[in-house]
Amino acid sequence: MSPVGGGRKRGTCGCRSVGDTVRGLWRNKQQLLLDPQHTALLGAFLCVAEVGVAHWVIQRVPYTEIDWKAYMDEVEGVLNGTYDYTKLKGETGPLVYPAGFVYIFSFFYYLTERGSNIRLAQYIFAALYLLTLILVFRIYVITKKVPPYVFFFMCCASYRVHSIFLLRLFNDPVAMAILFFSINLLLQDHWSWGCFFYSLAVSVKMNVLLLAPGLLYLLLCRFGLLHAMPKLCICAMLQVFLALPFLLENPTGYLLGSFDFGRQFLFQWTVNWRLIPESMFQHRAFHVALLTAHLVALLLFCFNRWPRSGQSLWSLLKDPAKRKPSHKLTANKIIFVLFSSNFLGVIFSRSLHYQFYVWYFHSLPYLLWCTGTSTLPGLAKILILGLIELSWNTFPSTALSSGILNLCHGTILLHLWFGIPPDETWASPSTPTIRTPSKKKD
Numbered sequence: 001m002s003p004v005g006g007g008r009k010r011g012t013c014g015c016r017s018v019g020d021t022v023r024g025l026w027r028n029k030q031q032l033l034l035d036p037q038h039t040a041l042l043g044a045f046l047c048v049a050e051v052g053v054a055h056w057v058i059q060r061v062p063y064t065e066i067d068w069k070a071y072m073d074e075v076e077g078v079l080n081g082t083y084d085y086t087k088l089k090g091e092t093g094p095l096v097y098p099a100g101f102v103y104i105f106s107f108f109y110y111l112t113e114r115g116s117n118i119r120l121a122q123y124i125f126a127a128l129y130l131l132t133l134i135l136v137f138r139i140y141v142i143t144k145k146v147p148p149y150v151f152f153f154m155c156c157a158s159y160r161v162h163s164i165f166l167l168r169l170f171n172d173p174v175a176m177a178i179l180f181f182s183i184n185l186l187l188q189d190h191w192s193w194g195c196f197f198y199s200l201a202v203s204v205k206m207n208v209l210l211l212a213p214g215l216l217y218l219l220l221c222r223f224g225l226l227h228a229m230p231k232l233c234i235c236a237m238l239q240v241f242l243a244l245p246f247l248l249e250n251p252t253g254y255l256l257g258s259f260d261f262g263r264q265f266l267f268q269w270t271v272n273w274r275l276i277p278e279s280m281f282q283h284r285a286f287h288v289a290l291l292t293a294h295l296v297a298l299l300l301f302c303f304n305r306w307p308r309s310g311q312s313l314w315s316l317l318k319d320p321a322k323r324k325p326s327h328k329l330t331a332n333k334i335i336f337v338l339f340s341s342n343f344l345g346v347i348f349s350r351s352l353h354y355q356f357y358v359w360y361f362h363s364l365p366y367l368l369w370c371t372g373t374s375t376l377p378g379l380a381k382i383l384i385l386g387l388i389e390l391s392w393n394t395f396p397s398t399a400l401s402s403g404i405l406n407l408c409h410g411t412i413l414l415h416l417w418f419g420i421p422p423d424e425t426w427a428s429p430s431t432p433t434i435r436t437p438s439k440k441k442d
Contacts, residue, residue, distance in 0.1 A: 036148065037144065043133075050156075067169070073090035076115075083246050099258065112124070133155065147369070172355045175202075182194045192231060199239060203238070207356070210344075213302070217341075218337055219232070271351075271354060271356075297348065306336075306337050343367055370421075384411060
């Protein structure tokens with residue numbers, strides 16, 4: 001038999017094998033929906049379905065103007081030669097986002113005919129939405145923790161998330177898409193590029209800083225204190241480089257405008273604290289209490305949840321080659337640390353506005369399923385996802401919706417605390433391990 005003929009025969013067998021696999025999965029729908037090994041197949045199907053959903057939403061549901069025009073006014077000021085942040089304003093107030101926002105939305109400004117072509121802007125954000133889904137699904141394919149049926153909720157059931165991406169055109173989705181790209185790079189052991197894009201995400205909106213404690217912990221795990229410093233320098237240098245025109249013009253104005261940690265939020269827009277009086281919501285003592293609780297929670301997770309049993313947090317300062325025991329990073333370790341770090345920041349936020357839902361929406365399935373069923377049954381997890389979605393879709397928020405949201409957040413927090421971290425209980429030979437560095441370091 002000729003080599004050509006043999007090649008055809010093997011190709012036919014391969015096609016039959018794939019076809020038999022697909023038909024077998026279709027016959028056993030339960031396995032397709034419950035086994036995380038099939039996340040990629042269902043994810044591909046849902047991404048294709050979302051193309052039609054996104055098109056239908058853009059064509060059928062009225063666009064709502066909230067911040068898009070203000071964004072365009074703010075970047076137009078920069079394009080006209082104004083680099084003093086205190087003089088850059090839109091119809092909703094002054095520019096309060098870092099320099100990366102200016103560059104990216106200036107690009108959108110030109111693509112959409114100075115911001116006037118709203119329909120084109122919506123399709124750009126639809127592409128951004130699909131890219132975000134692909135990046136998120138890749139994380140779930142690698143970690144293999146969440147049963148695929150949960151992703152119907154993540155893709156199709158959230159009215160609020162579709163609205164944030166396709167009908168409101170906020171900058172939060174841009175920051176989160178870049179963040180998920182950086183996380184994918186970290187999972188591939190490209191730490192320098194991962195830090196670069198993480199910093200780029202921060203430069204779009206500073207909520208991404210909520211992952212900074214987790215990222216610092218992972219850098220120390222992977223490289224030790226000395227070799228983590230160049231990665232931290234990448235993050236810092238990118239911020240300086242992007243902000244340079246504004247720092248040269250008015251450094252104080254830029255820093256206070258783009259990284260204003262003391263900014264006051266309006267009570268009328270809060271989703272999570274409607275259950276308390278407005279006077280308490282605005283009180284300085286309440287803000288200090290939340291910050292203290294956040295710091296305490298981070299310290300507790302740093303010492304008790306993120307390290308493996310028997311590992312000391314202080315040993316992270318040593319060179320990885322000299323540690324006993326070794327601090328190897330699995331894909332699940334990376335995601336657990338980053339997602340839980342972000343979640344702690346969200347639940348202790350001074351205020352959550354409706355667009356902030358995308359800060360942690362795509363990580364909720366992982367947070368609920370990463371520790372198995374030891375603390376929460378599957379039905380309770382689905383109920384929590386539904387109640388969180390209901391809370392975010394209640395407009396305006398009420399004391400009841402805020403109370404339910406905080407109750408769900410508290411339940412997830414206890415679930416993460418009392419559950420066994422995923423890298424200790426669900427170890428899988430197919431789950432990638434990020435090896436500690438020897439001579440070659442990224």
